Amino acid sequence: MKLQVAMDLLTTKDALELAGRVAEYVDIIELGTPLIKAAGLSVVTAVKEAHPDKLVFADMKTMDAGELEADIAFKAGADLMTVLGVADDSTIAGAVKAAKAHNKGVVVDLIGVADKVTRAKEVRALGAEFVEMHAGLDEQAQPGFDLQGLLTAGAEARVPFSVAGGVKVSTIGAVQQAGADVAVAGGAIYGAADPALAAKELREAIA
Numbered sequence: 001m002k003l004q005v006a007m008d009l010l011t012t013k014d015a016l017e018l019a020g021r022v023a024e025y026v027d028i029i030e031l032g033t034p035l036i037k038a039a040g041l042s043v044v045t046a047v048k049e050a051h052p053d054k055l056v057f058a059d060m061k062t063m064d065a066g067e068l069e070a071d072i073a074f075k076a077g078a079d080l081m082t083v084l085g086v087a088d089d090s091t092i093a094g095a096v097k098a099a100k101a102h103n104k105g106v107v108v109d110l111i112g113v114a115d116k117v118t119r120a121k122e123v124r125a126l127g128a129e130f131v132e133m134h135a136g137l138d139e140q141a142q143p144g145f146d147l148q149g150l151l152t153a154g155a156e157a158r159v160p161f162s163v164a165g166g167v168k169v170s171t172i173g174a175v176q177q178a179g180a181d182v183a184v185a186g187g188a189i190y191g192a193a194d195p196a197l198a199a200k201e202l203r204e205a206i207a
């Protein structure tokens with residue numbers, strides 16, 4: 001299972017600093033949606049130039065104009081970009097078309113999708129590299145939230161998947177056991193007193 005750091009920061013300077021500290025422990029470096037909105041796609045270029053050996057993931061959360069938005073993300077240096085699973089099939093197909101042209105990949109984020117199992121199969125058939133079983137920051141903040149629903153959906157869908165939803169050291173083992181291809185950790189790394197140590201502990205938990 002790969003480890004992905006989600007950098008939900010706001011400046012290119014902070015993103016480069018965090019990436020520099022944790023890169024040795026992760027396989028995929030994600031530029032979070034707030035970071036891309038605040039800093040622009042130049043942050044993708046900067047991180048890819050600093051870490052050419054890592055997969056760089058642009059969390060675009062594209063909802064429309066799939067081909068156009070995917071094209072600009074890949075031109076900026078992204079290896080993977082996200083389209084929302086609630087988007088129209090044509091939006092996802094458009095992003096996949098751009099991915100094929102660049103020899104890159106589209107990840108479909110299932111945040112907000114009620115039937116994640118069915119949609120996962122549909123978007124995989126449309127050409128998604130993998131799906132993200134995702135509970136966003138607002139959903140995580142609701143009382144009673146736990147990861148289990150995402151893990152069950154991932155195992156049932158039988159397509160390549162990542163899990164994002166506040167993954168931490170105490171839960172990453174369950175993510176691996178559910179058969180995930182990628183575990184995504186944002187706050188558990190960038191919110192830690194020592195992000196490098198946090199990333200190292202996550203890596204060791206799945207080694």
Ligand SMILES: O=C(CO)[C@H](O)[C@H](O)COP(=O)(O)O
Nearest residue numbers: 006136165166167185186187
């Ligand atoms: O895409 C996101 C929010 O929409 C986050 O990057 C994702 O949820 C991972 O961060 P965390 O581990 O803090 O949940």
